[in-house]
Amino acid sequence: MEEIHIGWIGLGNMGIPMAEQFVKAGYRLSVYNRSQDKAEALSKLGAKTSSSPKELLSSTDMVVIMVSDDEAISQIFTNENGLLSDNTTGKIIINMSTVSPGVSIEMAQLCKEKGNFYLDAPVSGSVKQAETGTLVIMVGGEEKPYHLAKSILEKLGKLVMHVGAIGSGNNAKLAINSLLALYAQGLAETILFAKDKGIETADLLNLISNAAIGNVFTKIKGDAILSDNYKAAFALKHIVKDLKLAQAEGLATPLAQTALNTFANAEEQFGEEDIISVVKAIKR
Numbered sequence: 380m381e382e383i384h385i386g387w388i389g390l391g392n393m394g395i396p397m398a399e400q401f402v403k404a405g406y407r408l409s410v411y412n413r414s415q416d417k418a419e420a421l422s423k424l425g426a427k428t429s430s431s432p433k434e435l436l437s438s439t440d441m442v443v444i445m446v447s448d449d450e451a452i453s454q455i456f457t458n459e460n461g462l463l464s465d466n467t468t469g470k471i472i473i474n475m476s477t478v479s480p481g482v483s484i485e486m487a488q489l490c491k492e493k494g495n496f497y498l499d500a501p502v503s504g505s506v507k508q509a510e511t512g513t514l515v516i517m518v519g520g521e522e523k524p525y526h527l528a529k530s531i532l533e534k535l536g537k538l539v540m541h542v543g544a545i546g547s548g549n550n551a552k553l554a555i556n557s558l559l560a561l562y563a564q565g566l567a568e569t570i571l572f573a574k575d576k577g578i579e580t581a582d583l584l585n586l587i588s589n590a591a592i593g594n595v596f597t598k599i600k601g602d603a604i605l606s607d608n609y610k611a612a613f614a615l616k617h618i619v620k621d622l623k624l625a626q627a628e629g630l631a632t633p634l635a636q637t638a639l640n641t642f643a644n645a646e647e648q649f650g651e652e653d654i655i656s657v658v659k660a661i662k663r
Contacts, residue, residue, distance in 0.1 A: 385440065386411070388410070389451075390421070394445040395420060398421055406534075431460035439470075441472070443473045445475045449482040462490075473497075473532070477620075479628075483549050519541075553625040556621040566655070566658075567657050584605070609652040609653045609655065615650050615654050617654075
């Protein structure tokens with residue numbers, strides 16, 4: 380049984396299965412979530428609940444955060460009873476959310492002033508990888524807290540890699556998700572073109588999976604299109620957010636601009652569905 384007591388903030392589609400990995404590994408776990416009902420499943424597994432980020436930080440050894448955007452991060456850190464309202468020192472705060480490098484740099488400085496460490500450690504992978512502990516985790520921050528946290532992060536992922544200073548993990552994730560957008564749009568357009576020429580989607584996907592261009596993403600999202608299942612593993616609205624963040628960091632290449640336009644136009648109707656629902660927007 381591990382003695383380290385982990386605090387967890389954010390129990391969405393990814394947060395719950397990720398936090399469960401720590402319980403399975405034998406860590407003591409406490410959780411905070413704005414919607415307390417989402418903590419019930421983890422409570423049944425033995426996790427404790429905290430009433431605020433401040434309480435969570437004061438009662439645990441490190442805190443892991445998995446929420447949606449910069450605004451949520453700012454609130455978690457700076458609101459009354461936020462993480463920064465606690466005077467505890469020497470804690471490691473790991474932000475696994477996909478947010479801007481700027482907000483990580485800002486929060487890291489505020490943590491440093493309080494005597495705590497901050498790591499940005501976003502993940503590549505979706506719900507299935509969260510459930511099986513096979514995420515890819517890219518970490519930005521100082522070497523000391525990274526090495527202290529690495530063995531814990533390895534309970535969540537098949538690869539944990541330090542990629543540079545604060546914000547580097549965020550930049551790596553924005554790069555990967557920009558490619559994800561290109562994959563999704565490219566697959567959608569390819570399927571629609573072939574279908575228009577009388578080629579069955581199942582046949583095309585079989586060809587792709589056996590060709591050099593086949594990969595796990597095209598297999599999973601191709602199956603989703605075949606089964607007409609657009610339940611969000613990674614919601615389309617989130618790729619719009621990530622492409623905008625990448626654009627703000629200077630990504631202004633032709634393909635990136637085209638992808639942002641495509642997904643932004645699809646967001647109003649398909650934002651809550653999976654990223655591959657872009658095929659319906661393009662077809663329309």
